[in-house]
Amino acid sequence: MSVLKAVESTFTNAAIISSITSTIFIILLGFFLRRRGTFGENFGKVLTKVALTVAIPALAFNSFMQPMDGDAFKQGMGVxxxxxxxxxxxxxxxPFMYQRYVKGxxxxxxxxxxxxxxTFFGIPIVGAVYGAKGVMYSSIFNIGYRIFLYSYAYIKMSGLKMEAKNIKKMFANPIVIATFLGLFFWLAQHLVPQVTVHxxxxxxxxxxxxxxxxxRIDQTALWLYKPLTYLANLSSPLAWLAIGVTLGSISFADAAKDKTPWYYALNKVILVPLLNLVILxxxxITGILPLSFVAVATVVVMMATPTASVASAYAISFDxxxxxxxxxxxxxxxxxVVMMPVWIAILQVVSGLGVFH
Incomplete structure (x- = not known):
């Protein structure tokens, strides 16, 4: 498929376009309602807490309620x-991207x-665009993320040794529990008693x-699966509204004065995901780690996300x-927010060109 055909296919795909517009419109709605005063100062934090403790764990767990074949296992382990x-x-x-800055x-x-x-920005978008399989891959991908975020990042930012409370925070997190439980269920489903159902x-x-x-509650216990599905479906709108509320709470003029955040944003939402796409x-093509398009697209979207709230909290907590x-x-x-639709479009063009299987 030619580049022009791939671009045309992308921008005539109603599912892709509607996913992009949904993200943008709901973020803008949160921004408008915060500016208008409909949402209070702390409302974004409340939405974030609900999304992180209820909706996203349900989304992560439900994403593993699907069959496992050899290819799915291989892709999951590759991710x-x-x-x-x-x-x-x-x-x-x-660190080499910031050599001109002082050490701190x-x-x-x-x-x-x-x-x-x-978790908060990436998974809802992945779910909206790439469905349950994308969410499953993103949940697996986040295992490495959480290991290093709660160990290396904490130690580096605090200047202290790893503390037991941080290890507890890493494993007691509802999303981590849901991910590991779902992953275990997904991997072990052929090793446990089977039932025949409609x-x-x-x-x-x-x-x-x-x-x-x-x-496999998606087949054997719909009475349990459906409530979790309703909760999972809340993750995207809650996350996008909270992002909009957060943007509406901060003075853009004050933040935009310094050139460093703009340079950082260039590295974070363009260079890092591009690096992932090129290496993958x-x-x-060398056969070292062949991944499907959905797996690669999930990784790129996850890496094109803004600053992690935990990393930012470390910076504030430890001054x-x-x-x-x-x-x-x-x-x-x-x-x-601006680049995510661009990345999704680029990825769809890459898919149309048949770069990844």
């Missing part, structure tokens, strides 16, 4: 490996560049029969360039 390797690479690469600023900017808002498609029971693991393409970190978070969020 897991890359999710660990890329953070090791970024830990070494990102260089360290903080490098960490903020390495760790993006993959097959269900998108939560609707059919007359056909299927044999699945007894805990090289690994694919490590707190103002710079806050401005970088704000500017990178605006840039990510």
């Amino acid at each position: 897991l490996v890359w999710g660990i390797v890329i953070y090791i690479l970024l830990i070494f690469i990102t 600023q260089r360290e903080v900017l490098a960490i903020l560049t390495t760790f993006g808002s993959t 097959a269900a498609i998108n939560g609707v029971q059919t007359t056909g029969m299927t044999t699945v693991a007894f805990y 393409w090289l690994l694919d 490590r360039e707190a103002v710079l970190s806050s401005n970088a978070s704000f500017i990178s969020t605006i840039c990510a």
Whole structure:
């Protein structure tokens, strides 16, 4: 397929366009309602808490309620490996992007560049565009992210040794629990007792029969799966509204005065995802780590996210360039909102060209 044909196919795809416009419109709605005063100062934090403790864990768990074949297992493990390797690479690469800055600023900017808002910003977009399989891959990819975010980033930003409370925070997180539980269920589904039930498609029971693991609630317990689905469906609108509310709470003029957050945003939402796309393409054509288009697209979207809230919180808590970190978070969020539709379009063009299988 030619580039022009691939571009045409992308921008005539109603599903892709509607996913992009949904993201933008709901973020703008949150921004408008905050500016108007309909949403209060702390409303964005409330939305964020609901999304992170209820909606996104339900989304992560439900994404694993699907069959596992050899290819799906291979793709999932490939994403897991890359999710660990890329953070090791970024830990070494990102400091070189900020060589002209003093040591303290260089360290903080490098960490903020390495760790993006993959859970809160990335997963809802991946779910909207690439469906349950994309969410599953993003949940697996986030395993490496959380390992390094709660260990390396904490130690580097605090200047202290790893504390037990941080390890507890890492594993007691509802999203982490839902991810590991879902991953275990997905991997073990052929090793547990099987039951034969009427097959269900998108939560609707059919007359056909299927044999699945007894805990595949999408087939065996629709009464439990459907409530989780409703909660999971809240993740995207809640996250996008909260992003809009956050943007509406901060003075753009104050944050935009400094050139450093703009340079950081360029690295975070353009160079880092581009680096991932190029390396994954090289690994694919050499046969070292062949990943499907959905897996690659999921990784790129996850890496094109703005500053991770946890990384920003570290900077504020330990007084490590707190103002710079806050401005970088704000500017990178605006840039990510603008660039995300561009990245989705680029990825669809790449798909149309058949670069990844």
